[in-house]
Amino acid sequence: MNNFCKNFAFFILIQAITITPLIVSSSSDPDQGHHVDNTRRSLLFKTWRVHVVNYMSNRKTLLVHCKSKDDDLGIHNLSVGVEFSWKFRPRIFGETLFWCYMAYDNLHATFEVFRDDPYIFAKCDYGDCDWIARDNGIFLKDISSNQDEIRYDWVQGQ
Numbered sequence: 577m578n579n580f581c582k583n584f585a586f587f588i589l590i591q592a593i594t595i596t597p598l599i600v601s602s603s604s605d606p607d608q609g610h611h612v613d614n615t616r617r618s619l620l621f622k623t624w625r626v627h628v629v630n631y632m633s634n635r636k637t638l639l640v641h642c643k644s645k646d647d648d649l650g651i652h653n654l655s656v657g658v659e660f661s662w663k664f665r666p667r668i669f670g671e672t673l674f675w676c677y678m679a680y681d682n683l684h685a686t687f688e689v690f691r692d693d694p695y696i697f698a699k700c701d702y703g704d705c706d707w708i709a710r711d712n713g714i715f716l717k718d719i720s721s722n723q724d725e726i727r728y729d730w731v732q733g734q
């Protein structure tokens with residue numbers, strides 16, 4: 577863990593201990609997870625979901641193999657239009673990290689799909705991370721604006 581992660585984990589822990597009772601007792605609607613006031617509660621108690629979808633041309637099959645330190649989510653061969661997703665709760669102690677290997681034809685990519693990172697929290701809008709595999713690369717959707725942008729290129733070889 578780098579220093580940022582340590583500090584961040586410590587920050588979350590302190591917030592959990594000091595702030596959580598206040599938030600829980602003052603909030604009655606569990607679905608209002610998008611307000612700034614509820615951000616920390618969302619991080620700790622929300623169930624996150626990562627989606628991977630095959631949006632490639634010409635009926636190309638996408639091989640997806642995602643993992644964390646604790647879980648191997650298995651190999652999934654996705655037809656065009658098919659999504660693979662899973663849900664999890666972030667770890668309170670230590671970092672939460674999932675990464676995926678994806679491949680089609682003679683191209684592949686390996687990259688992180690979820691980590692304790694403000695960039696990811698914002699893109700995923702504190703709930704859903706939407707990764708889209710296209711012919712020209714792998715895109716991450718910004719859930720709030722519904723726009724997606726390229727994040728990773730395909731690399732030659734398996």
Ligand SMILES: *[C@@H]1O[C@H](CO)[C@@H](O)[C@H](O)[C@H]1NC(C)=O
Pocket residue numbers: 639651652653
């Ligand atoms: C997925 O495709 C790969 C490569 O084509 C194949 O080796 C593997 O057995 C397939 N796995 C499943 C679970 O279908």
